[in-house]
Amino acid sequence: MVRRFLVADALSLLGNAAAAVILPWLVLVRTGNATAAGTVAAASALPMLLSAIGGGVLIDRFGRRSMSVIADLGSAMSIAALPIVDATIGLNLGWFVVLGVAGALFDVPGLTAREALLPEVARASGTPIERVAGLREGTAAVVLLVGPGAGAVLLALTGGPAALWLTAATSALAALVTSSLRVRNAAPGTGARPARGNWWAEVAEGWRTLRDDQVLVALTVLVTASAALVGSLLGVLLPVRLAATTGPQWLGAVITAIAVGSLLGAGLYAASGARLHRRTWFVAGACVHGAGLVLVAALPGPPVMLLGAVLAGAGGAPLSSMLTVIVAERVPDVLRGRVLGFQNAVGLGVAPVGMLLAGIAVDRFGVLSVSRLMALAWAATILVVLALPALRRLEAVDAHHR
Template identity: 30%
Template sequence: MNTTVLRANADFRRLWIGQAASKLGSRGSVVSVPLLVLSVTHSPALMATVALFESISELVVMLPAGVLADRFDRRRLMIVADLGCFLAVATLAVAAALGFASLPLILAVTVIDCAFGSLFAGSSAAALRRLVRADDLGAAIAVVQARNSAVYLIGPLLGGATFGIAPWLPFAFDALTFAVSAVLLLQIRTSLAVIEPPGPNLINEATAGLRFVLGKPFLRYVVIVAAAINSIFGGVIVAAIAVSDAERASSTTIGAIVTSAGVGAMLGSLAMPWLRRRFSSGQLVLGTLSAMVLLIPLMGVVEHPLAMGALIVGCSVLAPVMSAVILTELTAITPDELQGRVQSAMSFAALCATPVGPMIAGAALGAWGPLATFVALDAVLVGALVFSVSGLRNLRQLHAEAAAPGPADAAVSPAAAR
């Protein structure tokens, strides 16, 4: 992996380190929030409900966040988002320490945290092209993917371990990481202000990114597949946590199981150069879906936590490689004045079905048990695999689309946005 861009570009390095810190705390919440809900309610269904509201809050804010990222100074928006997350999570840490962590408070804090997280995500994705030269864009996205993989590896394990020490501790740590990120953002010197703000038609602005994404056959294809993967994998994690908790696994063990997704992502990041040289984008998509289709049903029959973790590793190995290919192309072909809206629209389209997986898991666990739950989740991915095979021909249009503008480009030009 080429890390020259990280060493040579101080402002990119500040953003990279700040996001590493905040994501580390947030990934710990993937374990600590469900465990806190279970400790308060003892209900897998309510745990899934909190996950549902988290996803909804992200989606509601995502498109407006893209508009804000293309209208206002992106650095200031990221700082505001970090401070909002800090206040919300710090409140939950104090409540948990004093024994006042109720379900309504947990729900409110997680919704606020996810909403501000969407604002940060849209602004940071839009800022990347301003901070990094075009020639370094691929390398920058590669080190971002590697960082995310490392965070996904460490964060859940840390969240589970600290929750085992004291339920308030992971939330206090999470709040601290947001403060660190805000301080580093204050030190960025590159201007992230919008040069040419969009016009006053907010509805047109909010949908401009979606028009860009949906106007590209390749991107349409990718977001449908990604939506299925994100939704079902979220349900798999919820089911794995609930099943492990029911089996009296420790919070550290549960954190280790969720961390397995980070292990797979890290292995995929390390193998990324080799995989991208030898396999096409279509093969990587099919490989990701096929691995999940084969491995998810086995999670309903394994008993040892290490076996559950190994299956999650297998499901997540190819995900960072597929993401890097898509993000590099998307960032390169998107005009700067549309970066925030297109990046947010891509995330919105890929995450719009995310609430479905956790809700399937929450309902099915109580009604049918673990095996039927994992089989039900897998059935959705079987449909996505069939769709992926039939739509694979669209992937061949990627480079042609990037080189030759089509009707979608005219639909989201600055003139049209105004």
Template identity: 30%
Template sequence: MNTTGQEQEQKSLFKAKQLLSVLSAQSASTFANQVIALVVPWLVLTRTGSAASAGTIAFVMGIAALAGTLTGGLVTDRIGGRRVSALADGLSLITALMLAATLWLDSFSLWLVAATQVLGVFFDGPGNIAKSSMVPAAAEKEGIPITRAMGSSQTLQGVATFVGPITAGLLIATVGEANTLLVTTVLFLTSIVLVARLPKQVISHDRPMTPVQVYRDLRDAVRFLIKEPFLGRMQLVGPLMGAVIVPISALIFPAWFVFGQQDSRALGTFLGAGAVGGMVGGAIFAALAQKLPQRTWLIGATGLYGVALLGLFFLQPGSIPAIMVSFVAGTMMSVMFAVPFTAFYARTPQHLLGRVGSLGAANGALFGAVASLGFGHLINNVSAPQALLTSAMIMGGIAIALAALPFVRLLDRPTETAEPAAEEATELILAGDSR
């Protein structure tokens, strides 16, 4: 009986066309962004030899991500995730083509890389928020539990994250950076097509979009976070995770490999191993999320991720043990994302998802940007392994804090939530639904 129930639940997931379209669009966009995430630091590090320059680029991109996520949440709540996702992917496609064109013309310059990436990252934020905001509605419509939807999301994006860096490493080594960027345009186009298949959204608001209304919209989200007993306090801890997670893949790992005299294929394989771990972590969480307290999942994954980074400090980039540790780190990171995201979707009202999500992402982007600048100078003045050691110490401190802070226990008390503020009547109607 139990096996039959599991088979029926798994079968319903494969029949959930809307949810699969959203998750597939997320994966295609993630794939493209992972390719770009390897190309850009590789370009800067190999052509300038300066980790400080790479850190500066990461800092500027982080500030752009901050602005993009803030505006992305507002726009998503106003016009709907479907439109914002397609628009963001289209604009990201254009910026990828712009950078590829400059490389084809052999006119590399640091300011041009910064300009194209600022634009690209600015549009990525709204696109990611838009796709994420469509997950709970699609899961509910298809009758899929949110924990299963989130676990599946982590698994599918893990596939994209696995394929992305490996593909980028191989393509850079064989056809160059410019042609590698061309692949990302196809992926962004795929995401646009998948989202276009979703039902149209018609969203009506009592008040038009004005500067005053923008302030009120953000104020509603801030008030909700202040009252929400878990999500509000998590805004103090989550950004500290961003201070490690953002620069670790955008700067520290690439610098570790470049200055360790490793090629792009070795870096791609290393990052790909982490992505495989992410797939495994997502699958484990989807299947076993209810078997252990959510607090245990979060604290355990955070602590083990710090241990994995500490292990890398003692290893050589490109070595088999380093690849194995990367797999473990990826597994833990997947769970680290899945637990708070599940709480976010379960605790946040639908009409506030975009704004609340953008505030959290903006905090992480800000801390990640500042940390990237600092890590760039640390690598330039000391070494990449020292940056790994520093990251491990930060993650260990966060794990200890999560174990000690009382509010983390609310992860396993989902009924203790804030009363949603509803100053504005927002109505979301999926085209084709009867009222």
């Protein structure tokens, strides 16, 4: 069962990764306007953010497996509609925006539904949840390594819209595999809950659950801040620096190094996550991840930068896996989708803001000054987080809500 779950997750992520390469290229070719690609991405941003929150409510109402299947089928249809429209009436910017927004409405709820489904897969298969979380993180790292390249190969082989049929097929196949999982679909309706139909009350209940748990808040802030920093480094600071020095080819090498490190860290956590104290994992992961990001942010020569990227990935993967495990333990089953939805929404919202602020700061103060300031700020952040009393209590809690 764990293998099928991982295959479904990999297929869904692979389709999204390939589409992220194919769609911008197709927009540019069909419109002849570089701004158009940015317009499609910007138009999809707000619906994606809202769907992360609203999707959490739907997951808790209708079930994790059901919503995962629906989301993957919706994503497949959104992608498949592009070559159909292109072959019939022709694609233009309006169609790219409409179908891009439609795809965005399905992608994040699907991701959230699979995250919410993970504890049920672990429970039904008798596999330690740490192992399943580590394996899933490793699967994501593999997709990061091969997904963009697969998209580029499809473009080279098919020349355009036909490549989208294969990406749509991966999402449809993911839905098929997920539907075969024999796990508890929805949480039993225990505990006091607002009546169904009171949408905002259900959203607020999920927010309060996350807000009132100091451990979840601290870990969510740490992982989100890390994602924002990585996005700023890869999206702004490194391209600016490398364009003026060694050349853009090293940017791809840094991304690959992060993925390799993530694969190593995830494999180690999958193998040993349940054997060591969580505080040990947390301290080791935070220190290794923090040291790696500080090295990258210092913008050294390529060898040191690649070493930092590997360390950042190796330390970050156990932290992300731990967050999955701790959410499963600390959040009642009937609220898991909403809490995960809020966490994903925060991550989606913070990353582009961080890139925007980094770009403004680089234009004003220069890339070296900004990068070194970010390195110092991140080092200080890690020291503060390690000292937080809330993060000294990471061991398993009594899972009465299960």
